[in-house]
Amino acid sequence: MGQRRRQLLLFATLLLFTAGCAVVQxxxxxxxxxxxxxxxxxxxxxxGQRPRTAEEVGRSASGIDGVxxxxxxxxxxxxxxxxxxxxxxxxxxxxxLVDPEKVVVRRCFVVRVSAKSxxxxxxxxxxxxxxxxxxxxxxxxxxxxxxxxxRAKLPRVPERGRVDETEVRRGLAALDLDPAIRTEVKADxxxxxxxxxxxxxxxxxxxxxxxxxxxGATEVWVPSRIQRMPGEGGCTVANxxxxxAPPH
Numbered sequence: 001m002g003q004r005r006r007q008l009l010l011f012a013t014l015l016l017f018t019a020g021c022a023v024v025q026x027x028x029x030x031x032x033x034x035x036x037x038x039x040x041x042x043x044x045x046x047x048g049q050r051p052r053t054a055e056e057v058g059r060s061a062s063g064i065d066g067v068x069x070x071x072x073x074x075x076x077x078x079x080x081x082x083x084x085x086x087x088x089x090x091x092x093x094x095x096x097l098v099d100p101e102k103v104v105v106r107r108c109f110v111v112r113v114s115a116k117s118x119x120x121x122x123x124x125x126x127x128x129x130x131x132x133x134x135x136x137x138x139x140x141x142x143x144x145x146x147x148x149x150x151r152a153k154l155p156r157v158p159e160r161g162r163v164d165e166t167e168v169r170r171g172l173a174a175l176d177l178d179p180a181i182r183t184e185v186k187a188d189x190x191x192x193x194x195x196x197x198x199x200x201x202x203x204x205x206x207x208x209x210x211x212x213x214x215x216g217a218t219e220v221w222v223p224s225r226i227q228r229m230p231g232e233g234g235c236t237v238a239n240x241x242x243x244x245a246p247p248h
Contacts, residue, residue: 027095027103034091038066039109039123042087046113050202051078057113059136061085068133070108082114088128142198143178145209150175150196151220159216168192168213184237190215193240200230208235210243 042064046057058072067087074083092104109123153171157163165187172183172194184195191214200206205228211220227234227244234244 027093028105030093031091031103031105032107034093035089035105035107036091036109036123036125038089038091039087039111040120042067042089043111043113043117043121043123044119046085046111047117047119048077048202049115051076051115052083052113054083055136056139057083057085058134059139061087061111062134062136066090069136070129070131070133072134077113078115082112082117085111085113086126086129087111087123088133142207143180145181145196145198145207146175146177147209147220147222150194150209150211151218154194154211154213154218154220156218157213157215161215163187163190163192163213163215165192168194186237186241188241191241193237195235195237195240197235202230205229206235210235210237210240212240212243 042061045064046060052060053076054072054074057077058069061067061072062069066089068089069085070088071086072083074081077083086108088106088108090104090106092102095101095103106128108126108128110126111123112121150172153174155164155167155171165185169185172185177183177196180198182195182197182199184197186193191212194211194213195208196211197206197208205225208228209220209222211218222228223234223239223244224246226232227239233239
């Protein structure tokens with residue numbers, strides 16, 4: 001009877017040990033899944049159709065909470081397969097049945113950013129490269145849009161006069177604008193509209209300056225913040241010629 005009891009106790013001990021190992025493995029997998037979820041959310045934040053360089057993507061990824069950028073390959077999101085970013089994230093899980101301590105893991109994943117990327121794609125597991133996380137210089141400040149200078153260079157036309165598009169373009173050329181400033185000029189209905197803008201990031205309000213030269217009035221203004229949001233159409237030469245109503 002004693003031997004039988006010892007066998008049962010040994011069997012029960014083995015069961016507990018096996019169960020404990022299974023829990024440890026499950027906790028490690030659960031922590032890895034949590035780390036993968038951080039990488040997946042990073043991919044969602046990096047997703048977008050605007051062309052970006054590897055430097056821009058890497059800089060954006062390094063600014064996401066909980067993400068370390070270890071490697072960036074590719075040249076542009078719209079060139080070939082796009083850009084692959086190896087990120088290192090961490091995840092945690094509790095192993096309460098065997099050990100009350102929290103299980104913490106650090107894992108690496110590849111996040112692809114390209115014109116063909118899916119918004120919520122799962123990142124692929126990879127071995128972590130050697131070396132420290134990459135650092136990126138801050139982006140260059142966009143050039144200042146020359147509000148006062150534009151007002152001074154645009155022609156003033158009498159009420160019964162005629163607006164000359166060539167004269168407007170000559171005034172713009174005299175400003176010697178930074179190459180990063182895009183200009184657009186359009187004549188319509190006896191008026192000439194002007195747009196000066198710099199490329200935005202696709203999320204924040206775009207910087208732009210509008211002007212309209214009409215008989216009796218030369219106006220220069222900055223559209224409202226709401227109108228300058230992506231997709232709102234505020235930073236267009238059409239809005240210079242026929243301004244949208246202010247937001248209510």
